[in-house]
Structure formats: C-alpha cells, structure tokens
Amino acid sequence: MGGRVVQLLLKAGHESVAASRSVEVDAYTGIGLNEAFAGADGVVDCLNVNTARAKASVDFYDTTARHVISAAQRAGVGHLVCLSIVNARNPQVNKHMGLYQGKTAQEERYQNSGIPTTIVRSTQWFELAEQLLDQMRIGPVAVIPRMQCQPVAADAVARLIVSAVELGPEAPAKVELAGPEPRDLATLARLMSRRNAVLHEHRPHARVFSFPIPGMHALNGGLLPNAGVPTDPTTFEEWLLNGKIA
C-alpha cells in the first residue's frame, strides 16, 4: 500500500518519499525517521508485520507508532494518517486474531498522539485472495478457511488515503471503506487460481479446498462492515477482468 500511495501522490503533483528499511529507515528502531520526516507536511503509516501472534503484533505496531509519532513531533509534521482495518478493534473479532490486537494498539497510539490524525480503516483487499492462495498452496491444492468479508480493491483504498493526505489536518479523524458486496475469501482464491492458470502458463491451477471454522467470529461475519460504511463499486470480477486494476 505504501508504494501505491507514493505513486498516487507523485502523480497528483505532491512531493512524496517512501521510507522503509530498503532505504535504511527502520520504524521499529527509529533509525532514519528524523531525516525522512524533515520538512514533511504529512506522514502516512502503511507499516506491516507478518505475524499471527498477538504479542509480536502489539510489540511491532505499538513500538513503530511510538517512534513515528515522536519523530513527527520533532519534525513539526502537521498531519498523520494511519492505515488500519475495519472492525480490528472489536474484541469479539480480535480475541482470535492476534494481528488485529496489534492494529488496535497502533490506532490507540495515533489517536492519542496530539497531532491531527486520520485513521483510514479498510476491509480486506482483493489482493489478499492471491496472498492466501500462495501461502496455503501445497503443490496442486490449496486449503483455505472460509472467511466472510467485504473486500475492496487496494487501489481504491490508496485513493482514499491520498484524499486524506490532501485535506491535511482538516481531514476527518476516521474514514472507512469497504468493497461492494460480502464475499467468501476462499471463493475468491478459487476464482483467482483459475484466472492465473488461464493467463500464466507458469501458474498452474490449484484446487482450492475450503472449510468452515465455527465459533470464530472474525471468519463468520465479524469482519463485515456496519451499515453506513462507504463502499467502492468495483467488484472482484471487474477487478480480475481489468487485469487487477481498479
């Protein structure tokens, strides 16, 4: 997401820099943040950690948010944007999803930062279907739990982030975005696998087996947005047909 946001900002004529470990900026240790933020009007946090463990997730998101906020205060940054997930703060949802406990800690840090902050919460992205397919694939099969959600194209989320950046400190404290309709992520992974096999010879079709996990609220409706959350109209099928560009 960070890369998408930087590209969109540049395209809109803004000066925009990517800061990550690949350019020796580490938000976990704080190294390089002062230099990266010098002269910035706004900072967008699109950090990610690959863990399902609550302890590791809370440690990462809380520590990085603390460092980003301190460096932003020192640099006189006027507006922060933090990318988060719809319903991540719901205890019914995050009690089984350690990652979301980290996102909760991150949101809380930003909300108490003393700097005007916009929390951008999105539902799961269409791109997640492909990531799951790759992670859960064993040769010709992939085994993926059923997961009810209302996914959205990552590009639509990037546009929302950019609109918050452009509003600056006047932007709302919280904005949310969902996709057009509830879907099962395992079904999307199945469709994605078929599509990839047609388009790419080197990506043979994986047969997707899906299974329910009863009792896990996060997979059984807990991630669906509340009524009133704005939606982007692009469907998964339209996104697939258009070469995954929303």
Ligand SMILES: NC(=O)c1ccc[n+]([C@@H]2O[C@H](COP(=O)([O-])OP(=O)(O)OC[C@H]3O[C@@H](n4cnc5c(N)ncnc54)[C@H](OP(=O)(O)O)[C@@H]3O)[C@@H](O)[C@H]2O)c1
């Ligand atoms: N996937 C979804 O469906 C979804 C939906 C809603 C919200 N979100 C949220 O969106 C956020 C971004 O997700 P993503 O999929 O875009 O993540 P991603 O592709 O894994 O990218 C994460 C970025 O963070 C950088 N990074 C990681 N650790 C860092 C550190 N210690 N210091 C500086 N940079 C660091 C990485 O670059 P380097 O490796 O170069 O450091 C990379 O540029 C996450 O917080 C996620 O929870 C995701």
